Amino acid sequence: MVTYNLIGAGLIVIGAGIGLGQIGGKAMEGIARQPEAYGKIQTAMIIIAALLEGLAFGALFLGK
Amino acid sequence: MIFLTMKVAKQTFKFFVLISMLFASTFAMADTPINKDGDDGGQVDTKKEVEDYILHHIQDSHDFSLFSYTSDAGERKHFGFPLPVIVWSSNGLVSFMSSEFHHNDDGSVIVEKNGVKLVKSHSKILELDAGASAVSYDAEHHATNAHRVWDFSITKSVFGVLVIGLLMLFWFSGLARQYKKKQIPTGFGRVLEPLVLYVRDEIARPNIGEKHYRRFTGYLLTVFFFIWILNLLGLTPFGFNVTGQLAVTACLAIFTLVIYTVSGNKDYWMHILWMPGVPYLIRPVLAIIELAGALVIKPFSLLVRLFANISAGHIVVMSLIAIMFTLKESLGVVGATGLSLVLSFFITLIEVLVAFLQAYIFTMLSALFIGMAVAEHEHH
Numbered sequence: 001m002v003t004y005n006l007i008g009a010g011l012i013v014i015g016a017g018i019g020l021g022q023i024g025g026k027a028m029e030g031i032a033r034q035p036e037a038y039g040k041i042q043t044a045m046i047i048i049a050a051l052l053e054g055l056a057f058g059a060l061f062l063g064k
Numbered sequence: 065m066i067f068l069t070m071k072v073a074k075q076t077f078k079f080f081v082l083i084s085m086l087f088a089s090t091f092a093m094a095d096t097p098i099n100k101d102g103d104d105g106g107q108v109d110t111k112k113e114v115e116d117y118i119l120h121h122i123q124d125s126h127d128f129s130l131f132s133y134t135s136d137a138g139e140r141k142h143f144g145f146p147l148p149v150i151v152w153s154s155n156g157l158v159s160f161m162s163s164e165f166h167h168n169d170d171g172s173v174i175v176e177k178n179g180v181k182l183v184k185s186h187s188k189i190l191e192l193d194a195g196a197s198a199v200s201y202d203a204e205h206h207a208t209n210a211h212r213v214w215d216f217s218i219t220k221s222v223f224g225v226l227v228i229g230l231l232m233l234f235w236f237s238g239l240a241r242q243y244k245k246k247q248i249p250t251g252f253g254r255v256l257e258p259l260v261l262y263v264r265d266e267i268a269r270p271n272i273g274e275k276h277y278r279r280f281t282g283y284l285l286t287v288f289f290f291i292w293i294l295n296l297l298g299l300t301p302f303g304f305n306v307t308g309q310l311a312v313t314a315c316l317a318i319f320t321l322v323i324y325t326v327s328g329n330k331d332y333w334m335h336i337l338w339m340p341g342v343p344y345l346i347r348p349v350l351a352i353i354e355l356a357g358a359l360v361i362k363p364f365s366l367l368v369r370l371f372a373n374i375s376a377g378h379i380v381v382m383s384l385i386a387i388m389f390t391l392k393e394s395l396g397v398v399g400a401t402g403l404s405l406v407l408s409f410f411i412t413l414i415e416v417l418v419a420f421l422q423a424y425i426f427t428m429l430s431a432l433f434i435g436m437a438v439a440e441h442e443h444h
Binding site: 047 | 364365366368369371372373421424425428429432
C-alpha cells in the first residue's frame, strides 16, 4: 500500500525547509551588513518564520 | 531573544545542564513503556506497544497516572490518582471518580450511576443504549450500541490548567501587592518582573502602539505566561500535554480573535470590507479574501502552530526514549539506554527553547493582530 499523504508530508517539509533557509540566510546577511539592526531583523525574521511554519503545519494537519 | 536565552544559559550553564538532565532522565523513568511479555515479546509487539504508548500520552486522560507496571504476580499496578468524571448523560448530570473504571479503557468495565450505564473506551466516556449490557464494536472498532455524552470531566489537562491558573494567580497577585508596599519586588517577584517588562516593552508596546498598548498588556501577559508555564510543565515527568491539545489552543486562538475583532476600529473594518485605493471591481473580491483572513486563517494558524509544535516535540521526545526498547536487541541494554538518554537529553534542551519560543510567537502574533485592528491611519 502506497501512502500518498507521506509523500505529501515530505513535499511540505521540503518547501518549508527552502522557505526557512531563505528567511534565515537573508536575515544573517542583513545582520552582517547592519549589526546594529540585530534586534529588529531578528523580530521580523521570527514573525515571518512563524507565519511560514503556521502554513506548513496547517498543510500537514489537513493532510493527516 | 534566542541570544538572550543563550546568554542566560551560558551564565548558569552548569545548573541548566543539571536541571535538563534531571528532566530528561526522570521523564524517561516516568514514561517508560512496559513490555508485558518480558523478553519473549517480539520486535513487532514492542513497536506497536510504543506507538500505542505515545498516542496515549498525547491524548488527554481521565486519571492522573505517573507510571504503571506489572508485578511478579502478574498484577497491573498503577501509580497516580483518580480525577472526577462529570458527564451530562441522557439522565442528567452524573459524577463519580475515574477510579471506578479501574484503569480500564476498552469498555468492559461498566459503571452504573443514576440509572445510566457508562463505559470508558479509547479515553472517551460512552453511555450504553437502553437494554444493552455490554458494549459491542463493529469492524472499524466503533461502538455500535453506545453513544457519546457531554463530557465536563476534570481531565488531566483541565487539572493542569486549574493548577497553573491558581499558581499564576498566587504569583502575580503577590507581585502586585509587593508593588503597592514598595517599589522593588522581593523573592520570586524578581524573576517575574523582567519577564513582565519584556512582554510589555518588547511585544506589546512596539506592535500595538504607544496609545493603545496598555489596554491589551494584561491579556498578552496572561497568555504568554499561561502558554510558557504549561509548555514547561509538559517537559516534566508529570507528562502533561495541555498546550498540545487542540481544544486548549483553539480556545486561546478564539480569545485573540474575539479581542481583535471587538476592538477593531473604523479604519480596520474599512480596510477589510471596502479597501480604499483599489479599483471598485476588485473591492468585493478583496473583501472576501480579507474577511476569510481575519476571521478564519489568522486564528487557525495560531491554534495549529502551537498544537503542532508541542505535540511534535512530545512525540519526538517519547520516540527517542522508546529507542531503549526498540533497539534493545541490536545494541544491547546499555547501548540502547545510553543512546536514548543522550538523544532525549539534547532534544529536551531544544524543547526548553521551543517552549519559550512558542509562547513568544503566540503572544507576538496576537499583539500584531491587535495592533493591526487598532492602528490609526492617516487620511489622505
